[in-house]
Amino acid sequence: MKPLPRLERLQDGRALMGDALRAASGAQGLREFVAIVPPGTGGVRDYAEILNRHIPGRLLAPTRETPLADYGRGPIALNFSGYGYHRRGIPSWLVERLVQLRGNGAQIGIFFHELFASGPPWRSAFWLQPMQRRIAADLGNLASYWLSNCNATAQWLRENCAPAPHRVLPVYSNVGEPGTRAGARAGKIVVFGGPSIRSQVYTRLDASFWRWVMEEGLAVHDIGPPIRSAEYDRLRESERIHAHGSLPGELVSRHLEQARFGLLCYPPHVVAKSGVFAAYCAHGVCPVLLADDYATHDGLMAGRHYAAGFAALAAPGLDHDAIGAAAFDWYQPHRVDAHVQAFRDLMRACA
Numbered sequence: 001m002k003p004l005p006r007l008e009r010l011q012d013g014r015a016l017m018g019d020a021l022r023a024a025s026g027a028q029g030l031r032e033f034v035a036i037v038p039p040g041t042g043g044v045r046d047y048a049e050i051l052n053r054h055i056p057g058r059l060l061a062p063t064r065e066t067p068l069a070d071y072g073r074g075p076i077a078l079n080f081s082g083y084g085y086h087r088r089g090i091p092s093w094l095v096e097r098l099v100q101l102r103g104n105g106a107q108i109g110i111f112f113h114e115l116f117a118s119g120p121p122w123r124s125a126f127w128l129q130p131m132q133r134r135i136a137a138d139l140g141n142l143a144s145y146w147l148s149n150c151n152a153t154a155q156w157l158r159e160n161c162a163p164a165p166h167r168v169l170p171v172y173s174n175v176g177e178p179g180t181r182a183g184a185r186a187g188k189i190v191v192f193g194g195p196s197i198r199s200q201v202y203t204r205l206d207a208s209f210w211r212w213v214m215e216e217g218l219a220v221h222d223i224g225p226p227i228r229s230a231e232y233d234r235l236r237e238s239e240r241i242h243a244h245g246s247l248p249g250e251l252v253s254r255h256l257e258q259a260r261f262g263l264l265c266y267p268p269h270v271v272a273k274s275g276v277f278a279a280y281c282a283h284g285v286c287p288v289l290l291a292d293d294y295a296t297h298d299g300l301m302a303g304r305h306y307a308a309g310f311a312a313l314a315a316p317g318l319d320h321d322a323i324g325a326a327a328f329d330w331y332q333p334h335r336v337d338a339h340v341q342a343f344r345d346l347m348r349a350c351a
Contacts, residue, residue: 039063191221269295
């Protein structure tokens with residue numbers, strides 16, 4: 001398969017995408033581009049909404065009952081995360097619908113935000129994984145082209161699906177992309193994201209962490225919807241954290257530009273799909289990953305692009321500024337405009 005051209009920074013993303021759409025539409029002229037997203041809110045929809053600012057088209061959040069006509073007759077880009085379309089992560093109806101659309105001649109691109117879940121035998125994900133894997137493979141075989149956000153996902157798709165043009169691009173920040181990295185940093189630690197992901201962070205922090213925060217004169221700023229737990233309430237009442245609640249993207253960006261550290265509980269082999277990690281890197285924050293191992297994945301090295309756990313964070317000689325700068329540099333090749341360019345290239349290659 002001929003490799004796609006190297007990404008170039010867009011000057012006019014909307015105009016360039018228009019060229020790609022015209023190429024994909026062929027002699028019949030421009031048809032409306034439709035981005036399929038899960039119903040409701042979340043990081044996947046945020047990704048699609050930002051991309052849609054550069055793409056002339058519309059977002060569609062379908063259910064099983066959505067008529068085929070609502071999908072239109074132009075190019076389609078599915079933003080896939082199984083649990084977004086089915087409560088058990090097995091949206092077979094979505095596969096059936098895309099089979100119909102592909103049969104009608106539609107070009108179908110897929111961004112695989114997730115493939116399938118995993119877990120121990122006492123969790124439902126363990127027993128549902130075979131069906132989820134089948135859904136992911138079926139979608140990969142239907143795709144005119146596909147994108148993934150990390151090498152682990154891409155490798156699985158290459159091994160389990162028919163060859164198709166593709167790209168691997170870590171996700172971009174949903175709360176802004178400063179053009180330059182702010183050098184001066186306040187004594188601020190940010191814990192950002194949804195309730196579940198922030199709750200995992202607080203579960204990992206013990207008394208030694210809070211003692212270190214006090215000794216270093218730092219402050220923990222919690223950004224996101226309230227976590228419904230007694231422990232979170234105690235943290236707020238004791239003023240160990242400054243709880244800001246949910247904030248608009250521009251205010252989150254302002255906090256991150258000032259922050260020294262950003263905490264996240266996430267395994268390194270898939271952290272490239274995390275919008276929270278992307279936000280930390282885009283703003284030049286020193287990310288602190290809380291995980292069980294810290295092997296190198298997607299070009300991310302422990303001690304260079306992130307601090308490996310609290311032990312590394314509190315170790316003498318940690319250069320948080322150098323790590324923040326390296327994380328910022330790692331982020332640059334997959335900014336929003338790089339994703340727009342990738343869609344443009346892939347649509348044109350498959351026209």
